[in-house]
Amino acid sequence: MSGGDILVEIYLDVLFGINFIMDFLVIFIVNKICKYAATYFKIFISAAFGAIWSVIAVIMPINIRWFINICTYILVSYVMIRICAGRCGIKSVIKGVGILYAVTLTLGGAIHVLYYYTYTGWLIKHIVVRDNRLIIFVLISVVLVVLIYLELIRAKTYNSCKCHLICVISGEKVEMMGYIDTGNVLIDPIYKKPVTVVEKSMFSNILSKIKDYTTVKYHLIPFNSLGCEHGLMEVIAVDTMYIYYGSKKETINGALVGLITGKLSTDGEYTALINSAYAISGKV
Numbered sequence: 001m002s003g004g005d006i007l008v009e010i011y012l013d014v015l016f017g018i019n020f021i022m023d024f025l026v027i028f029i030v031n032k033i034c035k036y037a038a039t040y041f042k043i044f045i046s047a048a049f050g051a052i053w054s055v056i057a058v059i060m061p062i063n064i065r066w067f068i069n070i071c072t073y074i075l076v077s078y079v080m081i082r083i084c085a086g087r088c089g090i091k092s093v094i095k096g097v098g099i100l101y102a103v104t105l106t107l108g109g110a111i112h113v114l115y116y117y118t119y120t121g122w123l124i125k126h127i128v129v130r131d132n133r134l135i136i137f138v139l140i141s142v143v144l145v146v147l148i149y150l151e152l153i154r155a156k157t158y159n160s161c162k163c164h165l166i167c168v169i170s171g172e173k174v175e176m177m178g179y180i181d182t183g184n185v186l187i188d189p190i191y192k193k194p195v196t197v198v199e200k201s202m203f204s205n206i207l208s209k210i211k212d213y214t215t216v217k218y219h220l221i222p223f224n225s226l227g228c229e230h231g232l233m234e235v236i237a238v239d240t241m242y243i244y245y246g247s248k249k250e251t252i253n254g255a256l257v258g259l260i261t262g263k264l265s266t267d268g269e270y271t272a273l274i275n276s277a278y279a280i281s282g283k284v
Helices: 012-034 040-059 062-085 090-117 119-126 132-161 200-209 276-280
Strands: 162-169 172-180 195-199 219-224 230-237 240-245 248-253 256-260 272-274
Touching: 012 040, 012 062, 012 090, 040 062, 062 090, 162 200, 162 272, 172 200, 195 200, 195 230, 200 230, 200 256
Parallel strands: 172 272, 195 256
Antiparallel strands: 162 172, 162 240, 195 272, 219 230, 230 256, 240 248
């Protein structure tokens, strides 16, 4: 080692822990913004992948820094988002990568302000950095507080948007739990009416009894699924839709219902996404 060289000691376990915690927080936020509906397990895998790469990047030769940068800012970021996005299209993944960098820069700026312009910086410099285990503990505590806070907000918003939904078609009733989704702005291009999205399994028994689908105005429309690219959705018209929201009851005649084969809720608490047009118009 020459006289001008500087020896830096890096603890790989601490590096991995810090990157994993921060990656988990960033991916968690990206997942909420992009509405990928990724489970905590997928977020965990994505964060672990990013943290493992951060360790690999440090131990790789410095003369291939260009290769490390390409992998870090393009390939690794893409894989991390792809893990959460699942089967979503390339456009959705690229959008997620862009939001990933936006969230990272925002958090980085917030940390910079806290470190240099508040008492937090003094605490970190004189107390926390003296103990590697304390660094991990503090980061975990901060991330847990943020996640709990975000989950409390989500739970409050979620509970305030749930409602009971009854659809009547061909004299039969279908009852389900619905969720007033501000992101559902789907309008039928043929009938120019809002479309409420429902899991197709809820109508399987009724649809099997219908011989002439023209009686329910059966047709296909283009749509964008949550966080994913274009697709086609089956749409039918129900005779009447009743929405029970708290003490309110609203009746919508000839409402359009879009049918999807997948699950709308990972925990199964609702099977319908009520169009935001009903909420905006004051109907619910």
